[in-house]
Every structure is written in C-alpha cells, then in structure tokens.
Amino acid sequence: MSYISKPKFKHPQLRTNDIGLTRRDYEGTLTTLCAGCGHDSISAAIIQAAAEMSLEPHRVAKISGIGCSSKIPSYFLSKAHGFNSVHGRMPSVATGANIANKELSYIGISGDGDSASIGLGQFCHIVRRRVNMLYIVANNGTYGLTKGQLSATADLGSKTKSGEESQFDNIDMATLAIELGASFVARSFSGDKKQLVPLIQAGLSHKGFAFIDVISPCVTFNNTDLSSHGYKNTWENYIALSDIDFVPEVFRIAK
Ligand SMILES: Cc1ncc(C[n+]2csc(CCOP(=O)(O)OP(=O)(O)O)c2C)c(N)n1
C-alpha cells in the first residue's frame, strides 16, 4: 500500500500521557482518503482513545481487509503491529493472531462491503468464536474503493450519487452481532467524536468480542440527500441516547 509519512516534528509543549507519549506518537501516515471522508474521523477517534488510555503501541495489533475503510489502520498507531489482509478475510487473520498471542490488544477495521457482503460468513464466525478484540465496521452503505456500488447495509430505497436505488432490506450489523452473542455491541457516528471516543475505549477494555458499527459517510459516492448513510440523513435521524463517558476499571486491593 502506498503511503506518505508524516513529518516527525512535534511541539515541545505537547501534553504527555501516563507513559510519556504525546498524541502524535499514536498517529500513523498521512491520509490518502477523500477530504471529508468519515473514515478519517474514525482514525482520529482511535488516536485520541489510545492516547488517553496510555496504550503501549507495540502491544496493539491492527488488522483489516480491503476497501477505503481497510486503509484506516495506516492512519493510526504507526508503531503497532499491522496486517492488511484480503477482502472480507480480516476475521480469519485476527482469529489466528489471537490464538498465537493473547497478550496484544486487537483492533479489527472493516467496511460494510468487507463485512456484510464478501466477509459476512467470516464476520458471523468471529462473533460466534468470541474472539477477544475490538471490531469496527466503518459503515457508509457503499463500496467506496470500487466507486460507489450499493452495499448490503444500504437501507431499502437509499440512492447513491449515480442514482442507483437499493431494492432490498438492509443487513443491520449491530443486530446481527447481538443475535450471534457478541457481549459488547454499539452503534455510533464518525461525526460524533464525543460519543465515539469513549465507546472505543470501552470496546478496547472489554474482555471478549466488542463490536462497533460506525456510520461513516462516503462523501464521494454516497452522500446524497436520499442516501441513508449520507451526512444529511445521518444528522437528521441521529439521536445519541445520552452523553457517555468511559470510566476505567480500577484494581481493588484485597483486604
Ligand atoms: C475478492 C475480491 N473481490 C472484490 C474486490 C474488489 N473490492 C475492493 S474493495 C471492495 C468493496 C469495499 O467496500 P467497503 O468494504 O464497504 O469499504 P469502503 O471502500 O466503502 O470503505 C471491493 C468489492 C477485491 N479487492 N477482492
């Protein structure tokens, strides 16, 4: 995968976290995604979540499939382990890595095409196997990388920029994850970092399979007023149930 590295300079007064790292130490390469793509906000939320949690980058493994969304791992934690796998096959690689080394924190990043179409079987089995990881789907209702075909998460009647209308009911990844027994399931929006950051922190701290379906608009191919995953409809129908925060578990000293 081609990449543009970021200049190493950092402001000398940048705040450091509990392990002496700054936010910049959690960044990756410069993004090559379209300006305004929701996926870049997901990278930014992961960077903030990991920096605030003082995660040690070398103790993290980031794994993805294929798609614009699967490029997200390039844009955070450049010092973490990484594997950009085959379309829809991230779950197999994440499962294998998890068996080989249970000490790492695993972050799987996928798209709705990657997880709800070609990789749907893989997705079902990684939930069923309760693999200990955080699995994020950057859900834009379209195949962004291959120029905007409707995906299986697009709602019935949703229309892309090219005018293609979804003829079928959508697959709801969060409902499916609950049905398959995932012990942590959430849905968020890339435009709501205030909600997404604590959700990522909670998902990373969860012992077991944690899933977050993040609505992440594709500004280039699926951002029309008639698109169920565009900014307009997402903002209009977006109801954050409450302000959430993440309070980490503290160790209790036995008396
Ligand atoms: C086996 C295989 N089939 C098809 C493709 C072509 N392909 C690449 S990415 C993609 C869809 C990506 O969509 P999604 O996962 O929703 O990610 P997005 O680009 O929208 O973020 C497809 C069909 C491929 N790379 N490999």
Ligand code: SF4
């Ligand atoms: S094509 Fe869509 S999903 Fe891909 S980078 Fe551009 S806006 Fe993002």
